[in-house]
Amino acid sequence: MTEAASAQGPEASVPGPSLEHVGAPVRRQGPPGAGTLMDLSRPGRRAYSLPALDVPEREIPAEHARRTPPALPEVAERDLVKHYTRLAQMNYGVDTGFYPLGSCTMKYNPKVADAAAALPGFSRLHPLQPEETVQGVLELLWLLERALCEITGMARATLQPPAGACGELTGLLIMRRHHTERGNPRRRVAIPDSAHGTNPASVRLAGYEALHVPSDARGLVDVSALEKLIDEDVAGLMLTNPNTLGLFEEEIERITEVVHGAGGLVYYDGANLNAILGRCRPGDMGFDIVHINTHKTFATPHGGGGPGAGPVAVTEALEPYLPVPLVTRDEATGTFRLERDRPRSIGRMHGFHGNIGVLVRAYAYVFLHGREGLREVAERAVLNANYLAHLVTEAFPLAYPGSRPMHEFVSTAAPLKERTGIRAMDIAKRVIDLGFHPSTVYFPLVVEEALMIEPTETETRESLEAFAHAMLQAAREAETDPDLLHEAPVTTPVRRLDEARAARHLELRW
Amino acid sequence: MRFAPHTDEDVRVMLEALGLDSLDDLFTQIPPSVRLDRPLELPEGLSEPEIWAELTSLARRNLSLDELVCFAGAGAYDHYVPAVVWALAGRSEFVTSYTPYQPELSQGVLQTLFEYQSMICELTGLEVSNASLYDGSTALAEAVNLARGTPGRDRVLVSAGVDPRHVETLRTYGRGAGYEPEPFDLEDGRGGHPEVGPDVACVIVQHPNRYGILEPVRDLFGAAHDGGAVAIQVFDPLSLGVLAPPGELGADIAVAEGQSLGNHLSFGGPYLGVIATRMDLVRRMPGRIVGRTVDVDGRTGYVLTLQAREQHIRREKATSNICTNQTLMAIAAAIYLGWLGPQGLVELGKRCASKAAYAAERLAGIPGVALRFPGAPFFKEFALRLPRPAAEVRDALLPRGFLAGVPLPEPEEDTLLVAVTERRTRAEIDALAEAMGEVLA
Numbered sequence: 004m005t006e007a008a009s010a011q012g013p014e015a016s017v018p019g020p021s022l023e024h025v026g027a028p029v030r031r032q033g034p035p036g037a038g039t040l041m042d043l044s045r046p047g048r049r050a051y052s053l054p055a056l057d058v059p060e061r062e063i064p065a066e067h068a069r070r071t072p073p074a075l076p077e078v079a080e081r082d083l084v085k086h087y088t089r090l091a092q093m094n095y096g097v098d099t100g101f102y103p104l105g106s107c108t109m110k111y112n113p114k115v116a117d118a119a120a121a122l123p124g125f126s127r128l129h130p131l132q133p134e135e136t137v138q139g140v141l142e143l144l145w146l147l148e149r150a151l152c153e154i155t156g157m158a159r160a161t162l163q164p165p166a167g168a169c170g171e172l173t174g175l176l177i178m179r180r181h182h183t184e185r186g187n188p189r190r191r192v193a194i195p196d197s198a199h200g201t202n203p204a205s206v207r208l209a210g211y212e213a214l215h216v217p218s219d220a221r222g223l224v225d226v227s228a229l230e231k232l233i234d235e236d237v238a239g240l241m242l243t244n245p246n247t248l249g250l251f252e253e254e255i256e257r258i259t260e261v262v263h264g265a266g267g268l269v270y271y272d273g274a275n276l277n278a279i280l281g282r283c284r285p286g287d288m289g290f291d292i293v294h295i296n297t298h299k300t301f302a303t304p305h306g307g308g309g310p311g312a313g314p315v316a317v318t319e320a321l322e323p324y325l326p327v328p329l330v331t332r333d334e335a336t337g338t339f340r341l342e343r344d345r346p347r348s349i350g351r352m353h354g355f356h357g358n359i360g361v362l363v364r365a366y367a368y369v370f371l372h373g374r375e376g377l378r379e380v381a382e383r384a385v386l387n388a389n390y391l392a393h394l395v396t397e398a399f400p401l402a403y404p405g406s407r408p409m410h411e412f413v414s415t416a417a418p419l420k421e422r423t424g425i426r427a428m429d430i431a432k433r434v435i436d437l438g439f440h441p442s443t444v445y446f447p448l449v450v451e452e453a454l455m456i457e458p459t460e461t462e463t464r465e466s467l468e469a470f471a472h473a474m475l476q477a478a479r480e481a482e483t484d485p486d487l488l489h490e491a492p493v494t495t496p497v498r499r500l501d502e503a504r505a506a507r508h509l510e511l512r513w
Numbered sequence: 514m515r516f517a518p519h520t521d522e523d524v525r526v527m528l529e530a531l532g533l534d535s536l537d538d539l540f541t542q543i544p545p546s547v548r549l550d551r552p553l554e555l556p557e558g559l560s561e562p563e564i565w566a567e568l569t570s571l572a573r574r575n576l577s578l579d580e581l582v583c584f585a586g587a588g589a590y591d592h593y594v595p596a597v598v599w600a601l602a603g604r605s606e607f608v609t610s611y612t613p614y615q616p617e618l619s620q621g622v623l624q625t626l627f628e629y630q631s632m633i634c635e636l637t638g639l640e641v642s643n644a645s646l647y648d649g650s651t652a653l654a655e656a657v658n659l660a661r662g663t664p665g666r667d668r669v670l671v672s673a674g675v676d677p678r679h680v681e682t683l684r685t686y687g688r689g690a691g692y693e694p695e696p697f698d699l700e701d702g703r704g705g706h707p708e709v710g711p712d713v714a715c716v717i718v719q720h721p722n723r724y725g726i727l728e729p730v731r732d733l734f735g736a737a738h739d740g741g742a743v744a745i746q747v748f749d750p751l752s753l754g755v756l757a758p759p760g761e762l763g764a765d766i767a768v769a770e771g772q773s774l775g776n777h778l779s780f781g782g783p784y785l786g787v788i789a790t791r792m793d794l795v796r797r798m799p800g801r802i803v804g805r806t807v808d809v810d811g812r813t814g815y816v817l818t819l820q821a822r823e824q825h826i827r828r829e830k831a832t833s834n835i836c837t838n839q840t841l842m843a844i845a846a847a848i849y850l851g852w853l854g855p856q857g858l859v860e861l862g863k864r865c866a867s868k869a870a871y872a873a874e875r876l877a878g879i880p881g882v883a884l885r886f887p888g889a890p891f892f893k894e895f896a897l898r899l900p901r902p903a904a905e906v907r908d909a910l911l912p913r914g915f916l917a918g919v920p921l922p923e924p925e926e927d928t929l930l931v932a933v934t935e936r937r938t939r940a941e942i943d944a945l946a947e948a949m950g951e952v953l954a
Binding site for chain 1 (some may be wrong): 514515517518521523526527529530531536538540541542544546547548549552553554555556557558559561564565567568569570571572573574577578579580581583585587588589591595597600601602603604605606607608609610611613614615616617618619620621622624625626628630631632635636638640641644645646647648649651658663669676677678679681682684685686688689690691698710712727739753754755756757758763770777778779780781782783784792795801802803804805806807808809810813814816817818819821823824825826827828829830831833834835836838839840841842844847848850851852853854855856858859860861862863864866869870871873881890892895904906907908911916919934938939942
């Protein structure tokens, strides 16, 4: 940024109205002294309501009996409602405002999907009901599986993994089984240095060592380094494409060829699938195993950190290893069943059939959009990311300016820090005071002072421009009024929290 | 139906700002050889009324527990979910938020999880819990990883009273982690004699066990500790108003399926993995943990803490790969436990135990039907031995409006597991006994 630009304010270049009012959207603090639910507890107060005991009372044998009831809070239902309503108001969600967290795909969650999942015909089903009483939900799961296979270009899928990381472990255990059946499970799995932390953690849980693949100057897999690393000791490669820098691996065919050439498998981490829906498919790029985060691509709500769902799709060759049970359709009768007799399966990844309530929502999302709608999702997501990158790049340059980003982009606050001492975290906290949830910061680890921004397709041009104004205003204030950033946030129920103290003096319960 | 809000004018202005002619120009970095040159083979998108009609039609093709009187359990139970639970947990500030990595904007989720952790500690009599795992089965797999921290102690002994789905899940996870769960037999449906050598990492006991029976937990965990192994208990959260807590019984790690804590059955998920343990294991605990601290002004606040254990910091050295968990289900659990309170939990436990005892008496009174483990103490579930394959009997009772229980697979195909929650009335139990009598006559 030049002196002139800084004096004038870089946001002059951004269209749309500048911020007319500022202040965090999460400001509720409640009455003075409001504490935990336990602080509201008074002996004898109660919320519960149970029918009278209509059979003879049966005593628990003395050696098994609890002597004193657990010290749970004793509150009225009115207390519960006030307390948790207040806490909800102290929380920011997609419904509250713009949530541009890179790698998280915080898009709008359609309400009709929530309403469908709450239908008693889905929510009031026992997981061990006989198959003939659950044909509707089995058909839904089967149709969703077929759709996910078409979207990813794969043959079959399991919907059982309850989250992306569990999907990763599922995929890696499938990889392990594939190699074991060929006589040697192999020892290592290759992972780019820009990968999500779950990748190396899952690799270790699957009994493998992580082999790190460097990125090149463009932020892409260094293919010549990869060629040297891959040998017959490598079970496979895990890759996100577009990668965590939001960049498409242009040499993807060469990459999958190198891994396949040594007998390895290629695993697609579906974290960024939103960017390519209907444009290209992992199966067509040569991937063998794909996991999907329904809570990213298919707009199932994140729930404050979960639940998600992490379906895993595979090629026909790997189909026998999918977890049990697997929903199958009897072609003769058109009925659906849970197939358990699969002798080459890796086994069970979840106690029952996975996060069904989440999968119902994903089904609603997929079929609301259909073939054209899904393609449009990717187009608008990439358009929004590129437009926002364009708006903020003057103050926060792209970490890898040579490549066009897709659905998200990684900027760096390193030049700003160099000049002013203001860090990415300070920018994030100031953006809170300006009314927004900040971007992801300090990820991926390969970028210094990373700001990872993913606007998603469901934001309007106006909200992108308003966020850009906030980012640029924060950058300008870094030069003119850095205390505003050091002190931020000041409009939230609490200000910056002492995380070091939290880890040193552990208070993990009341 | 679509949710991207762009007008044609928006697209034009944005492309112009980027110096591009068309949306296709945004995708030039995808090599032509891997581009999809046809539309996806999916139907045209539906309007909201159309998707609603389709989903309600699929839902109607299931027989829900609004239409069947449920005596099925085996790890998932038809407890009542009070209206207040999802009126609050379903608030969109909770539902549509992300993991609370920006604590100033996430105090609601963070404090609720802190309260959840506190209540789980109170329930279990253990010192520390976390912000949730996926479900009961995967929580047990995480507990085993936590217990296998001592070099040379690798073996995992599992009571034959542990839910077979938990054991199958352990077997899968064990293929990666390098162990094979080794079952030890029960005697008359409970107990057994684990041989705890110096190479044993942990002994796993489920109490109440897979047949609903109360286990001699203190003896089993005494044997585990005498052999230097970690004692892991699989527990039922709603038993802990009336049953002694895992901490008192000697458990070092306790895990549970938390579905019964205010979560709907939903054909198996989303459920809630509950875990609690001793403070000395906290630095190897899997998953997110919320801690209380202060802000720069000295005000109380909450943060994710001990993150150096977790995958996003520690990568391949992390204690687990879990990232997304079941936070919303933990929020529901906190609200539900707040609704119950100590007295409600005791009253609920008494109702389950008393109604189950009544049902066992009634059903075992049917000619040809008997308790499979007569005399063994149980909580809310029991195993019935039937004169015909249990699946047949269960199926014959469906048209009469009963989901009579969960039939066990071979070689226990004559056994029906019957669970009785506080929702079941004496009249329903009597009606089931009558209908089962007729079916078997």
